[in-house]
Amino acid sequence: MRTKVILGLGAVALPLLLRNLYVIMFLVPDEMEQGPIYRIFYYHLPAFLVAACGYLTALVASVMYLVKKDQKYDAIAVAATETALAFAAVNLVTGMIWGRIIWGIWWAWDPRLTWALISWLVYFGYLMLRSAIDDPTERAKNSAVLSIFGSASVAVTWKAIEWWRTQHPGPVLSIRTGGVQKIDPMMENMIYVNFLALLLLGVIFMLVRLRQEEVQREIDGLRRYAHAAN
Amino acid sequence: MSAPAVAAAGVWKYFGDYPALRDVRFDLGAGECLALLGRNGAGKTTLLRILGGLSGASKGNVLINGGEVRASETRARIGWLGHSIGLYDELTARENLRTFGSLYGVTAGTVSEWLARVNLAHVADSPVREYSRGMRQRLAVARAFLHGPRLLLLDEPFTSLDDKAIALLQGLLTAARAEGVTIILSTHQIREAMELASFVALLDRGKLAHFGERTAEMLNDPGYLYRTFGSAA
Amino acid sequence: MTMLRHAAAIAAKDLRSEFRTKESINSTLSFSVVILLLFSFAFDPSPDMIAEFGGGLLWMVFAFAGALIVNRSFARELPNDCIDVLVASPASGASLFLGKAVACFVLLFGIECICLPVFGIFYNITWWRSLWALLGVLALGTWALACVGTFFSALTVNLRLRELMLPMLLYPMLIPALLSVMMLTNTLLTGQALPPDFSVWLRLLVGFNIMFTTLSVYLAETILVR
Incomplete structure (x- = not known):
């Protein structure tokens, strides 16, 4: 069943990704000031949005784990965090490439850039903590608690850094500018369509990772049985 | 009818997918002494930790005198003695007992009384680090009994004790039984346990293989229980 | 009430243990002084520079000491x-x-109170011009560090690489608190006029403390009962 879902989603995602790539490369016009490099933006922003969805899923799953004490939620939390980290890395790297071309530097201590790096480190710490705990129940509980702390901190950091300094281009999507059209509607639509494609990809990653996690848990349980029998 | 001193209802404990305890259920009346037997890894310590509120059950629940274990009033009546002594090496005996005593609302007078009872009054103000093994164990026993618990949970209490401490502990346990204190102790020393116990439980790979009154056969033949109720492996 | 009495007993026990062995006091104190000394090699400590990032330096030391x-x-x-x-x-x-x-x-607060004059001597600062406000801000920042740090200490205590894991988890999460306390300390250390965004940073620091103290108190039982 799970396999069919994964394959089905893949069958939708792959053509969509290819089509988007074609449209982004050949059909949408260059941006006036930035030239062709702005196209990276079609991956930069959607990747961030997918990562944000992943972080949120991980938070919800972590809270659910502490309430229900069901290992399923722990598996969801780790799968979502890892997927989110992958997309956050895409977001960071595309941002750096863009920065190199437009600002002339690979890295600027701009608030959103800084925030993205900090949240990456926070959630990477979550994975580090997991890898250091052997007992699966203890691991699930402690990392769920850490994930809640991490989410709280990342949310506060977002605000803190905005006050600190700003250099990053402001919001462009009309839902964040209060309906003011800052970019061409075609460009904006393309962002949404590519967000959908990347989100599908993210869900596929997560499902595959989830299955690995379940198999891993089964192996671990069987190993303990084998040790207990002796 | 009052609630049993200890009531375990379908207690499961999972480590990941592996069940360390499987559907353990028993009621133990007030004033009884339960000897918890089983091989290494059978789940004795895990069960004791759940009964003492050190660890939560994955499924099922435990009631002590009808109250939840993690309720403060319940734990105020439990005495815990684990594998380790549970004392701070850098503090003196008196400071150790006062620290734990203050969590239970025990007065300084009671602390001095107990220091005398375990023959440590003369060294009460030197740090535990300087104590011999036997002295540390006696202090640990005093710590567990300090607040006059109504339920004692002892995890292999006789294993690492010297003869003096064993005599002391047996004396205290006998006195506690006379006062109607409920006792649960896990042990490998079947002979010592059988003399104290009124009930016997055998854990086999997380399952309660036997729970019942201690019979005369058990007292005379320590191997009887394992042969009769233990699994072939 | 009972909860506070129990907490006081635990705190008294921990402090007594620590003063008896002086394990972490001595090592942390000497470590802090060494770091303060090393900074003077990293850059030329002119008064202008200290006014610009003295608070940051000081909190780097405190963050290391706190871990x-x-x-x-x-x-x-x-x-x-x-x-x-x-x-x-x-x-x-x-x-x-x-x-x-x-x-x-x-x-930690005790160690900070010792480091402050040392810092003043090394880098030639009259740091006591707004002493009470400075101590208040230090206390707020120290609570953020002590609160989240102690919670993470419980979280990582059974791990093999505990000494490494703890700061790695702790520092990224403390960034909002460290950022605001550095800003505030910077201003108060050199007795500059309070900038207009002063209250924003203060609110952020207080908000951080309230939020994480609540979370820690609420989740402590979950972590400690295994």
Whole structure:
């Protein structure tokens, strides 16, 4: 069943990704000031949005784990965090490439850039903590608690850094500018369509990772049985 | 009818997918002494930790005198003695007992009384680090009994004790039984346990293989229980 | 009320243990002074530069010192399995946590109060011009460090790489608190006029403390009862 879902989603995602790539490369016009490099933006922003969805899923799953004490939620939390980290890395790297071309530097201590790096480190710490705990129940509980702390901190950091300094281009999507059209509607639509494609990809990653996690848990349980029998 | 001193209802404990305890259920009346037997890894310590509120059950629940274990009033009546002594090496005996005593609302007078009872009054103000093994164990026993618990949970209490401490502990346990204190102790020393116990439980790979009154056969033949109720492996 | 009494007993016990052995006090104090000294090699400490990032430097030292202090917090309970006895006692997980966090706070704040004059001498600063406000801000920042640090100490106490893991988890999460306390300390250290965004940073710091203290107290029992 799970396999069919994964394959089905893949069958939708792959053509969509290819089509988007074609449209982004050949059909949408260059941006006036930035030239062709702005196209990276079609991956930069959607990747961030997918990562944000992943972080949120991980938070919800972590809270659910502490309430229900069901290992399923722990598996969801780790799968979502890892997927989110992958997309956050895409977001960071595309941002750096863009920065190199437009600002002339690979890295600027701009608030959103800084925030993205900090949240990456926070959630990477979550994975580090997991890898250091052997007992699966203890691991699930402690990392769920850490994930809640991490989410709280990342949310506060977002605000803190905005006050600190700003250099990053402001919001462009009309839902964040209060309906003011800052970019061409075609460009904006393309962002949404590519967000959908990347989100599908993210869900596929997560499902595959989830299955690995379940198999891993089964192996671990069987190993303990084998040790207990002796 | 009052609630049993200890009531375990379908207690499961999972480590990941592996069940360390499987559907353990028993009621133990007030004033009884339960000897918890089983091989290494059978789940004795895990069960004791759940009964003492050190660890939560994955499924099922435990009631002590009808109250939840993690309720403060319940734990105020439990005495815990684990594998380790549970004392701070850098503090003196008196400071150790006062620290734990203050969590239970025990007065300084009671602390001095107990220091005398375990023959440590003369060294009460030197740090535990300087104590011999036997002295540390006696202090640990005093710590567990300090607040006059109504339920004692002892995890292999006789294993690492010297003869003096064993005599002391047996004396205290006998006195506690006379006062109607409920006792649960896990042990490998079947002979010592059988003399104290009124009930016997055998854990086999997380399952309660036997729970019942201690019979005369058990007292005379320590191997009887394992042969009769233990699994072939 | 009972909870505060239990927390006080735990804090008193931790402080007594620490003053008896002086393990973390001595090592943390000498470590802090060494770091303060090293900074003078990293850059030429002119008065202008100190006015610009003195607070940042100071809090770098305190953050390092804090990690050393909180690392010991729950590790102190490991020998002889004392943590089991504490969890089995009537004290709730929240009061155990609070007691330990208060002990860490007192130790760290004491170390800060020693480092401050040393910093003043090394870098030639008259740091006492707004002393009470400065101490207040230091206390707020120290509580953020002690609170989250102690909680993470409980979270990582059974791990093999505890000494490494703790700062790695702690620092990224403390960034909002460190950022605001650095800003505030910077201003107060040199007695500059308060900038207009002063209250924003103060609110952020207080908000951070309230949020994480609540989370820690609420989740302490979950972590300690295994």
